Amino acid sequence: MSISQHVKVWPLAFALAGLIGALAAAHAHAQSPAPPIVVRSRGTPPTVRVFRTPEFWGSYAIWGATGADRRGHIWVGVTSNDDGSASAHLYEFDPATSTFTDRGNVLAELERLKIRRPGEKQMKIHSRIVEAPDGYLYFASMDESGEDDNGSKLPTWGGHLWRMRNVAGAHWEHLAATPEALIAVAGAGSYIYAEGYFNHVLYQFDTRTRKVRSVTVGAAGGHVSRNFFVDARGHAFVARVTEGGNGRLAAFLVEYDTDLTELGATPLTEYFERGRDDSHGIVSVHPGSDGHWYFATGKGRLYEMIPATAGPAAVRDLGWFHPAGSRYVATMFRDEQSGALFGVALPGSYGGDELEFVRRLPEGRAAVSVFPFGDAPKFPAGALVYGSMTRDADGRFYAVGTMSYKPFVLQITPAPQP
Template sequence: MKQYRAVIVSVLVVLMAACNNAKELDPNSVNLGDAGAKFKTLNDKHFKPPSLSTISGDYVNTGASVWGAHGRDRLGRIYFAVSNYKDYNASSFLYQYDPRSNQITPQSDALTELKRNNQFMDDMSQNKLHSKLFQAEDGYLYFSSFDETGESNTKNPTWGGVFWRKKPESIEWEYLFSTEEALIAVNSNGRFVYALGYWGHVLYQYDTQKDAVRKIKVGSVPGHISRNFLVTNNGHVFVPKISGPTDLMVELIEYDEKLFQVNTFTLNEYWNTNANDNHGIVSYVQLKNGSTLFLTSTGNLYEIVQMESDRSKVNSLGPISDTGEKAYVSSLFSPDGEEMLVGLGRNEGAAQYQWYLYNIPSKTLVSYPVKDIDLNKHLLYGSLTSDNDGNFYIVGSNRQNSEKHRPIVLKASY
């Protein structure tokens, strides 16, 4: 195995030398609709695991976890949301972290903002803010919250979901609309902001220019919701459709900006047959060329390539594993936006987290054990989000206290 890894590293180093000649992106440039991929030129440090440090603050007292809910604004400030169990706290809380000053600033919470927007009703709950935060071309940060009260595998929660936006400089949120479904994920290309709801994979589209809302039901089996969906630069959106209940078939449906279906792609490596961690699309990145790479909960890597015809093709790149085992890699980043993917995850049956280094052109992988994080006591997530210095942000739940879980925010630094 050591010889195998040495060969892989040698290949990666050779490829790195070629891309070191590429120009670094202007740090002031904006990839509209992106949750925070700021690319840098690769250097030697990127070919080793980063150092992981905890962002400390009072946010640990407001909830149980950060379920992948983070993003950034154009100035490089990081946002993350703390969620709660439905019987612990009925609200979810938003925070802003400034890497330059190392300061965390509270950004209000869901119930406070429902009251301020005259939308609150007695016993109302919005204990989850699960979505990523995207800054659209209008300057607003968009995100969603939802309730878990009374839900089952076939029944929507009592208070459904709420679609929000806020200006980065304002603590107050602006209420846009409510839904029957719990809104678990948000994505955007800049003009259009989409939200995905359960149950049934119901897709909502908000047009930031026309202040208009559309919706369409994509379809899913009872009890299943993909944790993410994809949006490409042309405003096309890709959502898994799961047909069942027996002989499950998974298709990735492509819709255009009018929510007309334009294509269908089969995803053969989507569903875990043992029903564990069936979280659908668990992580993704968008590269400089507009291609989107995403991982399913089985550890299979897929690529969405935009064609000149404004259509797309989806390629399966195979498992992101150097052992042949399935892997759950729920954080994914690209340091340079061209050659390399990195992320934190775990192989099936592994005793600890691993840091993955994947070279896209050669499809070669190296993984390193992460000894400082207890696999059994931490759940970690996060895609895309980086600050202007190229640090990545991974979020999740610290479960060392089994009776009262705490949120955690990690900075991965080179």
């Protein structure tokens, strides 16, 4: 399907956005309350079960591509490496039987639909798998071949937006092909959104009309935020990165309504954990109560989005997710009764073998424990761990990742709180 509407944003608009953002940053710094001081205590480690997805040629990672359906089944997208099949697979996991079912792979579906281009690759399902009210599961595939890390060249094969009915034997349905790689998907009500890179292009799919529209949010160079979120009103919140003539970087959380009208841009002062093209932007997200959302940056800063009755939402800086300061927390889960947020903390985006489990209350208290690999207190090798929001019918959390070039799924049961 071709893109039926694109809302263009020109370079002058980005320059103005940078100027306005700088003024807003100064105002926000003067007006916003200081983030809470995070008080640390010793936590109890969670129970962690380790599952391995079925092997296929080239399978090596799950980059946070998780989701849960209304039955409590878990869905994951497994990436193939460059030397493998170059086709990501979608798996369904039944927690009651601890079994995986292969629900298809990207290239096979493109060939079935007779829309695969000669030589096309789609090595990743990087997005979350989102079940919408219409009963479909929505997700995106992408490929990195041919792209330039500095953002000067898009990937050769771009991305695809998909959906599938959650019934046995269902085929995938193709919704759109994009020149950008589609790295993240979120949605609410009848609106499904996907984030494409480079330059953070936000796509919107209307499930009622099947209309696809887009707007360019903007991201300097080769910066790619790994995540974004959509609140219950269908408003999308996406990262924007600007770069001044002196090379100074600035990051903002930009709010769009369902008409793709920009409502506001709030500065994010603790956003970059590394350089422009290497920082991961928004890495974990979770809904809170009363329409609020929580999100964390690759630097480990925790923020809260507070919706407004009219006008743009407010963003509250909650300080570091981990009480020791900057950590890479690309997972986020929430206990609805206590309001506590949970995350798996890595020393950096490069991973590690000694991970920590953080139970973080928004007002600042945090309990930290070892995050085990099954019965072992540390991982057998350096690992990367991702995933937000996904839980089964029994309330267990699911994180995913890669270790020694093999994917894994972690079923997490937090320890009871006194």
